[in-house]
Amino acid sequence: MKKHISKLIVFIFGIGCLSISSSEISPFPFKESSLFWEIKNPNSNKKSYLFGTMHLIEKEYFIFPKSLKETVASADLLLMELDRIPSPTEAMPLMTLNKGSFFDFFSSEQVDSIIGWAKKDMKMDEQTFRKVFYKLKPFVAVQIAVQLQFSGKIESYEKSFFEISKSKDILTEGLETIEEQMSLFDGLNKSEQAEMVMENIRNPKKSIELLKRMQQTYSRQNVDSLYLLIHEETSFINAKEADFIDNRNQKWIPKIIQKLSSKSCFIAVGAGHLGGQMGLIRLLQKEGYTLTPIKLK
Numbered sequence: 195m196k197k198h199i200s201k202l203i204v205f206i207f208g209i210g211c212l213s214i215s216s217s218e219i220s221p222f223p224f225k226e227s228s229l230f231w232e233i234k235n236p237n238s239n240k241k242s243y244l245f246g247t248m249h250l251i252e253k254e255y256f257i258f259p260k261s262l263k264e265t266v267a268s269a270d271l272l273l274m275e276l277d278r279i280p281s282p283t284e285a286m287p288l289m290t291l292n293k294g295s296f297f298d299f300f301s302s303e304q305v306d307s308i309i310g311w312a313k314k315d316m317k318m319d320e321q322t323f324r325k326v327f328y329k330l331k332p333f334v335a336v337q338i339a340v341q342l343q344f345s346g347k348i349e350s351y352e353k354s355f356f357e358i359s360k361s362k363d364i365l366t367e368g369l370e371t372i373e374e375q376m377s378l379f380d381g382l383n384k385s386e387q388a389e390m391v392m393e394n395i396r397n398p399k400k401s402i403e404l405l406k407r408m409q410q411t412y413s414r415q416n417v418d419s420l421y422l423l424i425h426e427e428t429s430f431i432n433a434k435e436a437d438f439i440d441n442r443n444q445k446w447i448p449k450i451i452q453k454l455s456s457k458s459c460f461i462a463v464g465a466g467h468l469g470g471q472m473g474l475i476r477l478l479q480k481e482g483y484t485l486t487p488i489k490l491k
Contacts, residue, residue, distance in 0.1 A: 246465030421469030
């Protein structure tokens with residue numbers, strides 16, 4: 195159902211190398227897998243690494259040993275989806291509608307359901323909700339709904355990586371801009387954006403169960419299993435899968451290859467971008483790179 199959750203939170207190391215070490219394309223699913231992969235450039239002796247994150251994750255599933263910190267700290271370049279965490283001032287214009295209101299996207303019945311959800315889960319009365327959300331884009335409600343589903347303390351790999359890069363004065367670059375990320379949601383039509391919100395608030399219990407399964411699968415470090423879990427859920431956004439995952443992966447590959455040619459890189463993106471036939475691991479293997487999984491403990 196909630197395939198888009200994975201896009202928002204949609205995604206770990208005591209290092210011990212596994213047995214796969216080949217420039218051939220790995221079979222699907224991986225025989226052995228990890229969230230963390232060493233990248234060997236066929237034209238360079240520099241070592242780089244690829245790591246799959248969950249953008250938000252409960253503390254019990256957050257594994258961040260010393261070896262991970264050391265790997266990041268030794269890189270020439272930290273390459274992530276974005277080159278920084280946007281400030282509220284920077285993000286607000288991208289979260290605000292240029293015309294119309296939040297409520298224009300929904301039927302009266304849907305608005306009633308959203309108001310009920312806001313009262314129950316956000317502890318916000320109708321008047322306040324209408325005032326706060328009037329000019330906000332629908333995906334803001336999705337982000338809030340997702341965050342409300344976390345029961346424990348939330349951690350962030352991205353924040354941790356940025357802190358390390360800042361303390362070690364490591365160059366940080368992004369594979370895309372925040373404007374490009376937000377355009378994924380702006381590109382949905384009104385009914386799609388409405389359904390994206392309704393799916394998150396229609397059955398909170400099921401959403402929480404899915405989020406828990408995703409985190410548990412993530413903690414087992416099998417990116418193909420995570421990929422399959424994401425794809426077994428059906429929703430309107432299936433038709434947009436190419437835009438949210440596949441097309442972005444293919445756009446990122448030339449940028450990644452360019453950086454790998456001259457620098458030792460630590461690349462960290464959502465784990466949903468690693469698995470599958472069009473995932474970054476197999477796309478890099480197709481380009482001649484050898485990727486070796488490193489099991490995290």
